[in-house]
Amino acid sequence: MANVTVIGAQWGDEGKGKLVDWLSNRADVVVRFQGGHNAGHTLVVGEQVYKLSLLPSGVVQGKLSVIGNGVVVDPWHLLSEIEKIGGQGIEIGPDLLVLADNACLILPLHRDLDQAREAAALNKIGTTGRGIGPAYEDKVGRRAIRVGDLADREALEVKIDRLLAHHTPLRRGLGLPEYDGEALLSELEALAPRILPFAKPAWLLVNEIVKSGKRVLFEGAQGALLDVDHGTYPYVTSSNTVAGQAAAGSGLGPRGAGFVLGIVKAYTTRVGEGPFPTELFDEVGQHLGTVGKEFGTVTGRSRRCGWFDAALVRQSVALNGITGIALTKLDILDGLPSLKICTGYRLGDQVFTYLPAGLKAQRSLEPIYEEMEGWAETTHGARSFRDLPANAVKYVRRIEELIGAQVALLSTSPQRDDTILMRDPFQD
Incomplete structure (x- = not known):
């Protein structure tokens, strides 16, 4: 049985929480492998909304959840989060949660x-x-x-x-x-x-679980473009957020990552400072922020919004060895008459198909856009690919072509079940 590693393929906030929750139902164990409580996942299950920032998403499903050695842990916050989720009816004890003793x-x-x-x-x-x-x-x-x-x-x-x-x-x-x-x-x-009741040698537990043939879901935080090595440095987080960190941050060998699922929003957002070539300052940007409810789970900060950047995601696909993507928030684009996709950048007389490493260059890039016709129909809540408007299908297929990876999952609302499965990562 395959393991699955879930990572954000943009600057974070791609909707990992819902997808990890959805995949947790198919997994036996969920492992968080990097970051801290600066990242948040929002899980919507029926009328109940769970906001997690340190706990692995598997706790909501009652699946064994592991906080790996790659995570930095605020113990006071951890206890507070356990208490908060307990108040929502989910009791978290050492039988459900394991904390790496070397974190x-x-x-x-x-x-x-x-x-x-x-x-x-x-x-x-x-x-x-x-x-x-x-x-x-x-x-x-x-x-x-x-x-x-x-x-x-x-x-x-x-x-x-x-x-x-x-x-x-x-x-x-x-x-x-x-x-x-x-x-x-x-x-x-x-x-x-x-x-201490939660503390165990998590690396040993995870290796034993994998050897037993159980399915493990590795859950990342933030996004690949915030990686301390590969992101828009210095406007990055303090850890490695790419899929390769799943091995180091859990104590499992590099072959254990399995299917790498990159979560990709149908447009682009970013929280905080740093370069953002496709950022919009017009009514479209306001629409994306308002309709998409683009506010940070942890801080409540407004997210900066812009057109889909295929050059960035293509780079992320390579850096993470992404097997397939989960495309989220397609429904936020409903009703827009036209859409743009960034395919590369201009810098003076140079053309880049990737994001150059220099901060000065990143700030000066001019996006090269490809324009597509939008759709008037709704995609919200669609659970079958054939239910999507023709232009929405064209948009999805064009994204696949430009980034060099296929869509495995398509999310059409925050609700757990509003997910179109096109390729099961656990059966790949």
């Missing part, structure tokens, strides 16, 4: 540093201010506190001293008060009995 923790001092830096910056990145970046910095700097450390007071004392030796000068430079190490130790010791 690194986000601490209050990380949040302080994140917010202070962003406030002081002349060229803001547009972070969520939740401490994700500083936590990854400490992970790479080999001074992070990990989940398993909560069981060892002696280790915690040493690690807190090492951590504060780095953070104290930073806080002084930013005008922040020195952090109380004893207070942090007490907070973590009080937290430990509530967090």
Whole structure:
């Protein structure tokens, strides 16, 4: 049986939550492999709406859910989210949720540093201010506190001293008060009995599950164009968001990723700062934002909207080894008389079929558009490809041609069942 890795193939917010929830019904286990609680997934099941930012989407389906070692975990937020989802009728215990014992923790001092830096910056990145970046910095700097450390007071004392030796000068430079190490130790010791029951060697569990023949769904956060290596640097997130991270962030070998499903919105959006070649500032952009309800799940920030960028998605297909895509929010384009697709870029007398790496070049790109006729009929709620208007079908097929990948799933509303299956990733 195939495993499936789900990643965002644009700048995030492509509708991964619904698709992961839909696929969770076919999976045995769901594994979150990177990011933190700066990313959000909204799941709509009937009249119930679940907003998740750290918990894997499988919890809503009652499927075993794993937070892998590639995730940075704010333990206070995790407990709060468990409580919130519990209030919606889903009880989450260690039998349902596993937390990698080697995952690194986000601490209050990380949040302080994140917010202070962003406030002081002349060229803001547009972070969520939740401490994700500083936590990854400490992970790479080999001074992070990990989940398993909560069981060892002696280790915690040493690690807190090492951590504060780095953070104290930073806080002084930013005008922040020195952090109380004893207070942090007490907070973590009080937290430990509530967090440690979830802690396990997740890499061992995931490998055993795969060997047993069960289906694993690997769930990514953000989007491939926010990848710290391959995205629009420095306007990126702090982790690798591409499909290859599913292996490193879960402890499974690279062959375990299986079918790579790239989630792609039928237009393009972006939250925060950074280049956006096809961004619209006219009534069409306003239409996409309003009808598409383009507001961040975690922050509520308005998303910038623009035409579909096939050059970007084609690049994402290559970077992630995408097997097939899930095209979302096609219904938001209903009623637009004409549509545009970006096929490449001009920069002076040069033509690019990909997004160049230089920030100055990215900001100066002029999109090359191909125009198509829109459709007056509705696609909202369609559950069969033959129910789509002819021009909608042409639009989908043209996207497939331009990005070099076929549509496996087509989403026509936020509702779980309004999904057209054209190719089952678990049966591929």
